Amino acid sequence: MPLKRREFLKASAAAAAAASIGVNLIPGMDNKLFADAVSWEKSVCRFCGTGCGVMIGKKGDKVVAIKGDLKNPINKGHICVKGFFLHKVIYAKTRLLYPMIKRNGKFERVSWDEALDYVARRFNEIRKTDGPDALAFYGSGQAETEETYMANKLFKGCIGTNNMEGNPRLCMASAVGGYLSSLGLDEPAGTYQDIEHAELFLLVGSNTAECHPIIFERIVRHKTKNPTVKILIIDPRKTPTDQVADIHLFPKPGWDLAVLHAMAHVIIKEGYADLDFIKNHVNFKSNDGKDITFEAYQQFLEDYTPEKAEAISGVPAGDIIKAARMFGQAKTAMSMWTMGINQRTRGVWANNLIHNLHLLTGKIGVPGSDPFSLTGQPNACGGVREGGGLCHLLPGHRKVTNPKHREEVAKVWGVPVGNIQPKPGKHTIAMFEALNEGKIKGIYIMCTNPAQSLPYAQKFWKGLKEQFVVLAESFYPTATSDFADVLLPAAFWAEKEGVYGCTERRSQYMPQVLQPMGEARWDAWILRDLAMRMGFKKEFEKYRTAEDIWNEYISLTKGRDMDLSGATYARLKKERGLVWPVPSETHPGTYKRYTQGDPFFDELPEEKKKGRRMYFYGKPDGKAVVWARPAKPPAEPTDKDFPYALTTGRVLEHWHTGTMTRAVLELARAVPRAYVEIHPQDARKLGIANRDTVVVETRRGKLEIEARVIDRPEPGTLFIPWHWKEWLANLLTIDAFDPGSKEPEYKVAAARIYKA
Amino acid sequence: MDPLEKSITRKAFFKEVLGWIRQGVAEAQAEGLSPRAESVLLPPGARDCRSFLSACSRCHACVTACPHFALRVCQDEASPLFGYPMIDPRQQACYLCHDFPCIQACASGALGHWKTRFKLGTAEFDASTCLDEQQGFCQTCLNHCPHMGRAVYRDVRGRLTIAPEHCTGCGICVMVCVQDPPAIAIRAPAVPQPVPEDRQTDPSFPKPEKREA
Numbered sequence: 026m027p028l029k030r031r032e033f034l035k036a037s038a039a040a041a042a043a044a045s046i047g048v049n050l051i052p053g054m055d056n057k058l059f060a061d062a063v064s065w066e067k068s069v070c071r072f073c074g075t076g077c078g079v080m081i082g083k084k085g086d087k088v089v090a091i092k093g094d095l096k097n098p099i100n101k102g103h104i105c106v107k108g109f110f111l112h113k114v115i116y117a118k119t120r121l122l123y124p125m126i127k128r129n130g131k132f133e134r135v136s137w138d139e140a141l142d143y144v145a146r147r148f149n150e151i152r153k154t155d156g157p158d159a160l161a162f163y164g165s166g167q168a169e170t171e172e173t174y175m176a177n178k179l180f181k182g183c184i185g186t187n188n189m190e191g192n193p194r195l196c197m198a199s200a201v202g203g204y205l206s207s208l209g210l211d212e213p214a215g216t217y218q219d220i221e222h223a224e225l226f227l228l229v230g231s232n233t234a235e236c237h238p239i240i241f242e243r244i245v246r247h248k249t250k251n252p253t254v255k256i257l258i259i260d261p262r263k264t265p266t267d268q269v270a271d272i273h274l275f276p277k278p279g280w281d282l283a284v285l286h287a288m289a290h291v292i293i294k295e296g297y298a299d300l301d302f303i304k305n306h307v308n309f310k311s312n313d314g315k316d317i318t319f320e321a322y323q324q325f326l327e328d329y330t331p332e333k334a335e336a337i338s339g340v341p342a343g344d345i346i347k348a349a350r351m352f353g354q355a356k357t358a359m360s361m362w363t364m365g366i367n368q369r370t371r372g373v374w375a376n377n378l379i380h381n382l383h384l385l386t387g388k389i390g391v392p393g394s395d396p397f398s399l400t401g402q403p404n405a406c407g408g409v410r411e412g413g414g415l416c417h418l419l420p421g422h423r424k425v426t427n428p429k430h431r432e433e434v435a436k437v438w439g440v441p442v443g444n445i446q447p448k449p450g451k452h453t454i455a456m457f458e459a460l461n462e463g464k465i466k467g468i469y470i471m472c473t474n475p476a477q478s479l480p481y482a483q484k485f486w487k488g489l490k491e492q493f494v495v496l497a498e499s500f501y502p503t504a505t506s507d508f509a510d511v512l513l514p515a516a517f518w519a520e521k522e523g524v525y526g527c528t529e530r531r532s533q534y535m536p537q538v539l540q541p542m543g544e545a546r547w548d549a550w551i552l553r554d555l556a557m558r559m560g561f562k563k564e565f566e567k568y569r570t571a572e573d574i575w576n577e578y579i580s581l582t583k584g585r586d587m588d589l590s591g592a593t594y595a596r597l598k599k600e601r602g603l604v605w606p607v608p609s610e611t612h613p614g615t616y617k618r619y620t621q622g623d624p625f626f627d628e629l630p631e632e633k634k635k636g637r638r639m640y641f642y643g644k645p646d647g648k649a650v651v652w653a654r655p656a657k658p659p660a661e662p663t664d665k666d667f668p669y670a671l672t673t674g675r676v677l678e679h680w681h682t683g684t685m686t687r688a689v690l691e692l693a694r695a696v697p698r699a700y701v702e703i704h705p706q707d708a709r710k711l712g713i714a715n716r717d718t719v720v721v722e723t724r725r726g727k728l729e730i731e732a733r734v735i736d737r738p739e740p741g742t743l744f745i746p747w748h749w750k751e752w753l754a755n756l757l758t759i760d761a762f763d764p765g766s767k768e769p770e771y772k773v774a775a776a777r778i779y780k781a
Numbered sequence: 782m783d784p785l786e787k788s789i790t791r792k793a794f795f796k797e798v799l800g801w802i803r804q805g806v807a808e809a810q811a812e813g814l815s816p817r818a819e820s821v822l823l824p825p826g827a828r829d830c831r832s833f834l835s836a837c838s839r840c841h842a843c844v845t846a847c848p849h850f851a852l853r854v855c856q857d858e859a860s861p862l863f864g865y866p867m868i869d870p871r872q873q874a875c876y877l878c879h880d881f882p883c884i885q886a887c888a889s890g891a892l893g894h895w896k897t898r899f900k901l902g903t904a905e906f907d908a909s910t911c912l913d914e915q916q917g918f919c920q921t922c923l924n925h926c927p928h929m930g931r932a933v934y935r936d937v938r939g940r941l942t943i944a945p946e947h948c949t950g951c952g953i954c955v956m957v958c959v960q961d962p963p964a965i966a967i968r969a970p971a972v973p974q975p976v977p978e979d980r981q982t983d984p985s986f987p988k989p990e991k992r993e994a
């Protein structure tokens with residue numbers, strides 16, 4: 026029977042889609058193409074912090090499809106569009122295939138030996154003439170734990186500088202600060218399992234539908250099954266997440282701290298506080314760290330009545346009261362937040378205020394209740410927070426300032442303890458400033474794109490241009506490769522094995538199913554070979570397989586709060602990840618921390634546990650802290666000259682600086698270029714029509730960009746997604762940072778906008 | 782004065798030339814990716830295919846007027862619209878400008894006045910190819926819909942659903958769909974239906990003043 030072209034196309038597309046997700050949609054059609062030729066192997070999605078399990082479909086020596094892993098408890102077979110097109114990223118035309126050195130302003134292809142010798146020689150020169158602190162490393166929350174571990178050892182342990190940072194500084198640092206100061210230890214107490222038990226979701230500063238799609242899907246599924254579930258959103262912008270919202274509060278960007286305080290105020294006033302829980306589990310502290318009483322805290326909250334919060338934040342007092350009552354009345358509540366809270370000059374404080382709500386109402390430590398921070402990157406939790414990839418950390422949630430920690434790590438690394446400096450190195454912004462000033466002369470950048478992703482990016486181009494920059498990347502060109510002196514091709518996802526640790530403390534194994542493309546090599550081996558050429562043969566020659574590195578790393582986590590010592594490769598290969606603490610090879614992993622079922626809680630002596638359902642063992646007396654933080658405005662509030670508040674963010678179809686997703690035609694066509702969202706009221710005032718070219722200007726830069734007149738941002742607010750280097754949103758953002766977490770304030774800048 | 786000189790202003794000329802270039806780029810981008818969408822749409826304000834074909838003088842003033850290069854001349858010889866202006870939403874969807882320059886530019890009356898403007902159609906999912914129906918999570922169409930949450934929304938079962946009373950048929954969803962061919966298409970209404978007045982791309986723009994013919 027002849028098929029019409031349209032029907033044929035439809036049928037073949039359906040077949041492809043069906044086959045790639047493993048179902049046979051068309052009855053009677055035997056699916057020869059995929060059914061027997063494709064072998065599937067489990068892995069983890071390369072993109073967001075959700076950490077979905079995917080199946081890599083391989084035919085011959087090519088990856089032909091990606092489908093969701095039905096057995097994975099995170100996503101149960103569902104994946105989002107980005108994950109669905111992951112296999113096309115591997116074969117992107119923009120893959121970097123061989124090492125290159127810049128000579129006379131042009132990149133020339135060289136051999137690996139030449140490239141590595143050159144880098145080793147230059148780094149050693151710098152180290153000799155200017156000291157180890159003239160070198161730096163800038164890594165990524167998308168690198169595998171093994172890769173970050175190797176870099177950590179090379180820079181902190183062997184070269185002897187703590188100038189080792191990663192892009193999680195730009196995304197998770199405030200959440201770390203929040204967890205440490207409120208609960209005592211980093212990372213959430215709960216897991217995704219809480220979603221199915223929660224009665225209320227508080228989404229603050231998170232566009233979950235676009236940035237953590239599968240978590241959002243789980244929330245939606247939960248809500249559709251249980252229509253009484255309430256969803257409360259606090260965000261200055263209306264987003265696709267709103268479809269399921271019961272109430273949405275729109276604070277002015279950067280002024281939401283008062284709203285959270287006012288909610289706490291109403292919760293205590295109206296008797297929703299869990300006084301028993303407070304008595305046994307909570308300390309109160311003022312902003313300067315002094316202990317205060319519950320009464321003094323209430324006194325402090327008198328400054329934040331809903332009416333006063335309305336005056337500060339622009340959210341109607343009635344809405345705040347309604348939201349607070351919803352939170353108080355719900356039996357269980359789960360808060361989720363991301364960059365809207367973290368990327369702020371008061372990010373840590375904002376984090377504290379969310380924890381406050383949970384601690385005051387005792388909505389923590391029971392199924393369905395948790396202050397649960399969503400991580401942006403797939404391995405920011407695993408590699409960088411746990412693996413110690415920041416300037417003040419060492420592997421296993423350790424600190425460089427702690428002599429005992431330095432000793433433990435130095436012993437395993439096989440380096441003299443004196444090599445590890447006791448002082449934290451330079452945090453990201455300070456590091457790139459030092460590069461500008463010439464205090465840092467050489468930098469190794471791995472798996473990230475700072476020339477595009479740093480706030481006020483153009484300010485830091487000077488340093489990148491002038492100093493010696495080595496970039497290990499899978500893609501070329503990127504914004505950063507323009508500034509690099511040496512380019513090292515790195516193997517991409519599926520071309521290397523390793524472990525990713527996602528938002529819910531789950532570490533998952535990814536197999537190698539392909540040979541690296543071109544001459545690309547695994548980042549960890551690039552670092553190993555570089556280290557050996559720099560003269561650290563003894564320390565690095567012992568690593569032969571990825572498992573060697575992993576085993577050494579998990580031996581370092583033994584006995585730490587994030588104990589992964591039971592998570593061996595053999596187990597991880599079989600299981601769909603393990604949620605730490607996993608103190609032994611027979612331990613199944615831990616669902617809830619600080620409470621029954623947590624091995625560290627169970628081990629505690631009885632007298633400590635008496636009368637308590639939770640023990641925050643990161644704090645000296647096991648009590649979490651409710652902080653009385655004042656509500657501070659953003660670093661750059663709007664004013665007469667710059668009357669609009671500019672916020673930046675992401676879209677569903679793209680990932681960060683777009684080096685991966687923009688190479689996939691399907692995703693590129695969905696959102697081909699950047700735009701600025703402006704409210705119709707503002708647009709009318711300024712005579713801006715939909716799709717006009719406009720100029721958005723801040724005190725730091727200007728950007729010509731297409732206008733999208735739409736009622737998503739509130740009047741007075743602008744929004745730009747930041748995935749494009751051609752329309753670089755970070756020319757506009759501010760480099761002011763949180764004094765505690767050193768995380769910059771991407772989310773609020775004062776701007777003006779006019780027609781081009 | 783030379784009639785040619787009069788009819789083409791400098792701006793219009795550049796617009797047209799730019800249009801060719803952009804169209805070329807769009808086509809090159811779509812090459813190997815998208816078979817041209819089969820469903821093309823009549824320009825906004827056209828009543829139905831029959832009356833449009835009989836009234837349109839093929840002066841292409843609307844094509845020149847379209848600021849978004851959504852209106853093009855149909856190049857498909859097999860199509861009844863060959864030589865007439867049309868919208869191929871896969872290439873470039875219609876933004877339903879608040880002042881409808883295409884309708885204003887139309888002298889032949891083929892495109893009606895704004896009060897009798899007709900919606901372009903209604904979007905319809907193809908559940909067999911839609912990624913969201915296939916254990917995926919995708920809501921590119923919803924994210925980009927100017928009437929997000931109204932024209933397309935997740936229903937009580939969490940499934941993507943279209944509300945025909947709110948959908949204008951602008952085709953933005955067809956343009957952005959990540960499936961190939963798109964898993965969403967615009968069906969032209971059998972009986973022409975007016976666009977609800979508050980359902981322009983930009984919902985809060987004031988209604989345009991009535992213009993003298």
Ligand code: SF4
Pocket residue numbers: 070071072073074075076077100103104105106107108109237238239240
């Ligand atoms: S939700 Fe995140 S982890 Fe899951 S498939 Fe999408 S991008 Fe990948």
